[in-house]
Amino acid sequence: MTDFKQVFEKMRSALPLETGNYPYVCARVKAKKRLLLSSDVYMRYLRMGITGIARSIGEGQYAEEVLALGTKYSGVDLIEMATRNNLAKVFTQILEFSEGHLRTMISRYLDRWDVWNIKSILRGKFCDASNEEIWETVIPAGSFTTEFLHTLLEKETVDEIVEGLEGTIYWESLKQVEEEVKESGSLAPFEDALAHRYYSFLLEAVPPTTEPNLRFRHFLQREIDSINLKTLLRVRFEEAKLERDVFIAGGLEIPKADLTGMIDMPLDQLETKLKRTSYDLVLTPLLKDIEEKGLTDAVRALEKFILMWASKYSHIHPLSILPVMDYFARKEREVENIRIIARGKHEDLSTDVIKELLVI
Known part of the structure; x- marks a missing residue:
């Protein structure tokens, strides 16, 4: 009986059939997408003060969060906490009204917030931040419950946090690099291990059995390409020497095996390498200016490219x-854009500098 069940499950996973309430979920997401801020609103926020921005978001989709947090926070802190809480609420809502394999894929995708939260808690403990300070960086939009995240938060040390993750998909990966973390005095090996495990686990949940699933898989693989390219450019820009495995396997166009060799590659050879990919027009015009201008333009160009690709195939x-x-990516970007504007104004950055940091 067990053998038959295993064969049946294997056959079913190979068939081009997807379970899930796609019409209902897509209709709900379409309605939510109409609430996303337009580029005109961002331009208006650039001309406003922090108090005005807080008042404006409190009159729209962030009203519930602004009202709930208004007695405890103000200014840029209120804006960041309200948008953060709203993102967690909306993503959780979408997961809760999805069914079947659609729910599985959405859940695996949203597990990136579990990774975010583990990193936030580890960093906070590593830097001796207070639990309240750490909690303000947590976004409970993944599979971990708020109660479980609070349990991790109550741990006293980094080692205890890692042990607290036993039973999750991340524990074994973290244990494998534990000695490396102790020897280096850095959390970077933990953070790389979390990213590697997240994407390998996610791709397992997205078999290319249908055309939409194949395109979703390609979206995730392009995301991996984008992360790897950002890492590559950062390592080149900082002229750093790699002492560990920083690149993520599973990219669409740039194999992981090629990336290490691209670090010390002369610029003209790197440009030739990129010409064989769809990232050529995105990155090649910016490569020559990275030494002088930094990585901001290149990072922003990659993020815009991913958003455009997601939008194209969602239609x-x-x-x-x-x-x-597509909605998840755009909602994350909206929250990040609002945060950039608010934080930029708080730091007295010029309007032009803030505008350059936005991805619209």
Whole structure:
């Protein structure tokens, strides 16, 4: 009986059939997408003060969060906490009204917030931040419950946090690099291990059994390409020497095996390498200016490219997981854009500098 069940499950996973309430979820997501801020609103925020921005978001989709937090926070802190809490609420809502394999894929995708939260708690403990300070960076939008995150937060040391993750998909990966963390005095090996495990686990949940699933898988693989390219450019820019495995396996166009050799590659050879990929027009015009201008333009260009790709295929496959992913990506970007504007104004950055940091 067990053998038959295993064979049946294997056959079913190979068939181009997806379970899930796609019409309902996509309709709900479409309605939420209409609430996203337009570029005109960002331009208006650039001309406003922090108090005005807080008042404006409190009159729209962030009203509930602004009202709930208004007695405890103000200014830029209120804006950051309200947008953070709203993102967690909205993503959790979408997960809760999804069903079948659609729910599985959405859940695996949202587990990136578990990774975010583990990193936030580890960093906070490593830097001796207070539990309240650490909690303000946590975004409970993944699989971990608020109660479990609070349990991790109550741990006294980094080692205890790692042990607290026993039973999760991340524990074994963290244990494998534990000695490396102790020897280096850095959390970077932990953070790299978390990213590697997250993407390998996520890709397992997205078999290319249908055209929309294949495109979703390509979206995730392009995301991996983007992360790896950012890492590559950062290592080149800082002229750093790699002492560990920093690149993530599973990219779409740039194999992990090629990336290490691209670090010390002369610029003209790197440009030739990129010409064989769809990232050529995105990055090649910016490479020569990185030494002088830094990485901001290149990072922003990659993020825009990923957003455009997600949007394109969400319109081609309107009753699939792609519109959901497109919304998630755009909602994350909205929260980040609002944070950049608010934090930029708090730090007295010029309007032009803040505008250059936005991805619209």
